[in-house]
Amino acid sequence: MTDSRRHAEISGGGFAGLTAATALAQRGWSVRLHERASELRAEGAGIVLWNNSLQVLDAIGATPDLDARSMTPPAYETRMNNVIQSQETLEGIRWRTMTRPHLHQTLLTAARESGVEIVADSAVTGATPEGTVTFANGETAQADLVIGADGVGSAVRDSLKIPLKRERSRDGITRFLVPRKKAELQALEPDTEWDNVIDFWNLDPRVLRVLYTPANDEELYIALMSPSADADGSRVPIDLELWTSIFPQLAPVLEEAAGVQGRYYGYQTTRLDRWTEGRVALIGDSAHAMCPALAQGAGTAMQNAWTLAVAATEAADDELPGALQEWERLERPYTDRAQDRSQWYADTREMANGNQFTGESVETALYNPTDPKRHEVHAA
Ligand SMILES: Cc1cc2nc3c(=O)[nH]c(=O)nc-3n(C[C@H](O)[C@H](O)[C@H](O)COP(=O)(O)OP(=O)(O)OC[C@H]3O[C@@H](n4cnc5c(N)ncnc54)[C@H](O)[C@@H]3O)c2cc1C
Structure with a gap:
């Protein structure tokens, strides 16, 4: 018997590809997903997700799995030279922290349970508009x-x-992902709430920053930022003496990080002329890689994966290329603005001043891509 379902081929088994694959399969498509890596x-x-992507996880039925090993910290704290600038409790903003392996496993399980065919060791070299x-x-x-x-180097x-x-x-x-070491941190600084996300900035005498993000009860995500021109600050494995001299209160977890090879990523933004060509659509870092300042690269990847699956399903087959263009016209402005704001924060290092989760900077975090009336709401 031949399969009468519409068929999608997806290149890339990251957060974007797995979300799109699941959403399409749940809408009756036959879906095959190709991942270049052998597993x-x-x-x-670690990673932080906000309402926009958490709504997508709700919609694909993956939230119970995600919540089993993720958390919402009590506050997002910003410090300059170890002086608290702000402690934002983010009332009314849904957010969660987790490890990347956990988010990936959650999405992989959802894709498998939805009937997606997943092929590892399968590198896509290109696609045609047909x-x-x-x-x-x-x-x-x-x-x-x-x-x-298929990510920032997209072959498609x-x-x-x-x-x-x-x-x-x-x-x-x-x-780095390291053990929480909460008791040891508490011993060094008893008044600190070590369940908070704490953004430790230091601009003088040297631009170095540690973003401290508890991912669950056992694992801590720490991100060490430095200018790429600073050879010692960007060195891997990290220069333990340098980092502990600036952030002595983090010594127990920095020591853990020093034992891991690590990899320094320079921030970058990619902007495309268009996200679609005929029957092909691009999502995630292949279409819109962004600086991590707003923590929205994966969030926008997942929101665009979801809205793409809905738009493609609603379109008749012969109208698909036009429907993809319309999807881009409606959805892209949110991502463009997130990219612009993330770039601005990266360029200005304004986040060091604290009180950052207000006004325009939370537009993407609050967006609900699963609300069918979202464009009316936003246009009003
Ligand atoms: C330091 C840093 C911190 C970040 N923090 C956050 C955060 O807190 N919150 C957030 O939302 N985002 C964050 N991001 C952004 C986020 O990590 C990315 O935007 C997101 O992972 C992109 O997902 P993707 O699926 O588009 O791409 P990828 O994760 O790159 O996945 C692409 C997949 O495609 C595969 N592939 C590549 N080429 C081929 C091919 N030719 N054929 C088949 N398969 C192929 C790759 O192996 C990979 O598995 C951060 C990024 C950085 C650098």
Whole structure:
């Protein structure tokens, strides 16, 4: 018996690809997802998600799994030279912290349970606007919808020759997952609420920052920021003496980080002329990589994956290319603004002043991509 369902081929098994695959499969599509690596796993350490992506996790039924090993810290604290600038409790803003492996595993489980066919060791080399996908092993496949969710170096995007602009920032970050060591931290600074996210800034005598993010009861995500021009600050494994001299209250967890090789990532923003070409749509870092200042790269990837799946399902097959363009027209402005704001925060280091979760900077965090009336609400 032939399969009468519409068929999607997806390149990339990161947060964007897995979310799109699940949302499409749950809407009756047959979905095959290709991952270049030999196994599906998350790179990196921890992550913060906000309402926009948490609504998507609700909609695909993945929230119980996610909540089993993630947390909402009591406050987001910002310090300059270890002096508290603000402690924002983020009333009315839904947010959670977790490890990347946990988020990835949650999405992988949702994709498998929804019937997505997942193929590891399968590198996509390109796609055509008509929906033909090519693979490194020389094979080809035909799809009604092709999604390029293959990250910042996207082969799907590059094969379509979509013009792009890439902007690099002066700062970058090295990320670690380490044990919480709460008792030891408490012994060093008893008055600190070590369940908070704490953004430790230091601009003088040297630009160094540690973003301290509890991910669950046992694991701590720490991100060490320094300008790329600072050879010692950006060195991996980290220069323990340098970091503990500036942040002595974090010595127990910095010592853990020093035992891990780590990798320094320079911030960058990618902006494309367009996100779609015929039957192909791009989502996530392949379309809109951004600086991590607002912690919205994965959030926008997941929101765009969801809205894309809904828009493609609602369109008749012969109207799909037009429906993809309309999806981009409606959804892209939210992501463009998140990219611009993240870039601005990265360029100015304004976050060091605290009180950052107000006004325009929380637009993306508050967005609800699963609300069918969202564009009316926002237009009003
Ligand atoms: C320091 C830092 C901190 C961050 N913190 C946050 C945060 O707190 N919150 C947040 O929302 N975002 C954050 N982000 C951003 C977030 O990590 C990314 O935006 C997100 O992971 C992008 O997901 P993706 O699925 O688009 O791409 P990726 O995660 O890059 O996944 C792409 C996948 O495609 C695969 N692939 C690549 N090429 C091919 C190919 N040719 N064929 C098949 N498969 C292929 C790759 O192996 C990979 O598995 C942060 C980023 C950085 C650098």
